[in-house]
Amino acid sequence: MTFKKGISSLKNALEKGKGSISVISEAASGSSIMISEAVRDISRPLIWICPDKKQFLERTRELQNILPGRVYPFPSYEHLVFLPLIPSPENSASRITALYNLNERRDPILVIQASSLLERVIPAAELSANAELIMAEEEIERDQVARWLVEAGYEYLNRVERVGEFSVRGEILDIFPPGHELPLRILFFDDLVEEIRSFDPVTQRTVSFLKEAILLPAREIVYSDKRVAAAVRHVIEQAKTLDLSASDVNSIIQNLEARRDTENSLSIMPFIYGELDDLLSYAPGDTILVIEDALQCQRNMEAFSERALEAHFQQLENQRLLAEPEAYYASPSSISGRLESLSRVFLAPGRILASRQQSGFSPAAFDVEIETGITRNESLPVAQATFRKGTEFFSSFASRLSRWTDQGKRVFILYQEKDARKRLEGLLEHYEIVFQSLDLQEEAGALPGFDRLADLQAPGVYLLSGFLAEGFTDLESQVVFVPDHELFTFKHFDTRRRKSRKRKVSPVSISDIREGDLVVHRDHGVARYMGLTTMSANDIPGEFINLEYRGGDRLYLPVDRLGLLQRYVGVEGREPRLDKLGAGTWSARKQKVKRAIREIAHELVDLYAARKVRKGIALSEPDDMYRQFEAAFPYRETDDQL
Structure with a gap:
């Protein structure tokens, strides 16, 4: 079956509501294009299930490039939801955006990890009411x-x-x-x-x-008066069953009533909403599921569930106020059973055998089987080259390009940035390879439809803006895709030299520091972190960071001013002297550093001025060897390096 016929067959099967479809393709990127083309004009939701985070990131970027405006990543939380950690705002925003579009739009495409199917989320009715x-x-x-x-x-x-x-x-x-x-x-x-x-x-x-x-809400918890009152009642009831201390319970209640986002907020979600939904609760009955490597998805989901149950037990041992495990995560068996009622497209590099133990991840039989005829490209010589002086490491790929075009193939080299295109053009011109730069995108950076590419009759080399996770060849259509990251990923010859490691000052996170650690306050200097304290300010209870300074002085910093703190980074083995509140030593030290920086800046200005007037040595134009090395450089240059 040709690739174009495969697209047509898949589209017909989906329109007829076939329950289980097998798509056989050596390259997952080829399947991305095929499925995107099949659903381009179908107004149905689609959820693409990836086995792990690597595939999730690759497929998200790939699909957003093929179908811009329709693809929404639904990232898993970076931690188990009942652990005392605060998710990043970007992570929460991506999840909310994906859920809202799945609930409101007719044709969204969500990309998820298999473990995300187990996660409990904000009820769909609550999200709609708070948009x-x-x-x-x-x-x-x-x-x-x-x-x-x-x-x-x-x-x-x-x-x-x-x-x-x-x-x-x-x-x-x-x-x-x-x-x-x-x-x-x-x-x-x-x-x-x-x-x-x-x-x-x-x-x-x-x-x-x-x-x-x-x-839309910035997170999955909306602290309305009604929800806070219900949560307080549920917290008190659950605390009685767990025999928790009154001080711990009062702290949780105070944070709830203050609408304060803390590291315990996600663990309180079941108490706020009573009963949570999961991702499949948002999916209408005509949703299409694409399952990539179904067996690995099922294994990873079951392993995740086991880790969650074990971690939940440990948190209860540590006297944490938690709901039952099923309030945070659904069971793999319940999710697997619900998948069977939806249209499922299974992706695999080879033929999938039907299973005697029917489940959402292993059907008893396939309604339709589609062989795409897609093969992975042979490993490209440039990608495996090691750079040595005098080696023309692009010449072997140039030879392969000539061989492909002689065989009547159309070769599309995908680049991700304009600078990459210029480098590619220079290298192709050097090897006298005729090429054409295409501008077929209806939207900036979007990969054009496969039909438009396949309609280019003349064999040749084409440069095209776009991204695919891996290159592939469609033997029937005589089309080859080569992403630039496969071309220019190479190993440096000399790896014996150790790279120096820069010490990086990073912002403080409450979960990453322990009592007794040293921190630096932007306005008051070096202090010792002594933990969190619950206090009242203007009769409003709140949580404060307890900082100890020289002489036993204390500064209580509200947790929402955490951005004023940084980790202390100094000479290893040497304990710094704590600053004293109100003494002015920290301000004096900052002024001294500022003066030193200004002096260095003046010296640099004088140095560059002297260089400007001195007569320099003119170097020859970069040769072809340099151009090849430049094109294969695997890192992005900063503005001051260009």
């Missing part, structure tokens, strides 16, 4: 919007830069909601929305004007 539509020239109570933002997990800051942040300055509301590539600026006149703009968070300049915008 706020704001329209220009509409009246809306500003204070009510600000209250909702706090309940929906947004962080109030003076300047909005990351997703999940908002700020209020007079008549201007800045907000960076999930589902938007840029933050929004909403201009009010009293309670009338005058304008909605997207803006660049770096320059703060307007990028575009919008007529309306949907504001």
Whole structure:
């Protein structure tokens, strides 16, 4: 079967509602193109299930390149949800965006890891109820919007830069909601929305004007008054069964009533909503499932479930307030059984044998079997080359290009950046290989449809902007895809020299520091972290970071000001002297460093000025060997290196 016929067969099978379809392809990237082409005009949701994180990242980028605007990654949490850790705002935003589009759109494509099928998520009804539509020239109570933002997990800051942040300055509301590539600026006149703009968070300049915008919660927990009251009751009931101390329970309740996002927030989700949904609860009955390496997906899902159960038991041993394990994760067997009611496309490099033990990951029989005729490219010589002086490591690939074109093949070399295209053009010209740079994209960076590429009748080499995780050949259509990252991944000849490791100062995370560790406060200097303390400020209970300074002085820093702290990085084996609060030694030390930096800057300016006026030595133009080395350089240059 030809590749184009395979696309047609798959599309017909999906339109007829076939339950289980097998697609045989040596290269998963070929399957990505085939399935994308088959569903391009089908208005049905699709969930692409990957066995692990590596495939999840590759397939996400690949599908977003083929079908831009329809593909939403649904990343797993970086940790088990009941562990005392706070997920990144970007992770939470991606999950919320994917869930909302699966719930509201007719044709979204979600990419997930198999383990994500087990995760409990915000109920679909709650997410729909908390999606706020704001329209220009509409009246809306500003204070009510600000209250909702706090309940929906947004962080109030003076300047909005990351997703999940908002700020209020007079008549201007800045907000960076999930589902938007840029933050929004909403201009009010009293309670009338005058304008909605997207803006660049770096320059703060307007990028575009919008007529309306949907504001989604920044996380999966929305602290409405009703939900907080219910959560408090459930926490008290569960605490009685676990025999927890009153102080621990009071701390949890205070955080709930203060709508404070803490490392325990995700573990409280079952108490807030009562009963959670899972990803399949969002999926309508006509959803298409694409299962990549079904056996490995099932194994990884079962292994994840076992780890979660063991970790849950350990957390209960540590006196953590938790719901039952099934409140956080569904069982693999229950998920597998529910998959059987949906259309499933199974991807594998070879023929999949039907299973006697029928399940969502192993059907008893296939309704349709499609062999794509796709083969992986032979390992490219450039990719395995080691660079030695005098070696023309691109010449072997140039020879293969000539052989492919002599055989009547159309070779598409995919590049990801304009600089990569220029380097490729220079190398192809050097080897006198005739090529053509294509500009067939309907959207910037999007890979054009396979039909448009296959219709190019003339054999030859074509440069095309796009990304595929791996190259492949369609023997019937005589089409070869070669992504540039397979061309220019090579090993350096001399690996004996040890690379110096730069010491990096990273922001503090409560989960990563222990009592007694040294930290640096931006305004007060070196201190010792002494743990978290619950205190009341203006009769409002809150959690504070306890910092000890020289002489026993204490500074209690609210946890929402954690960004003022950094790890202490100094000479190993030498204990630094703590700063003293109010003594001015830290300010003096900072001023001394600033003066030293200014002196170095002046010296550098003088040095470059002297270089400018001195007569230099003119070097010859870079030769072909240099051009090949430059094209194969596996790292992205910074602006100051170019």
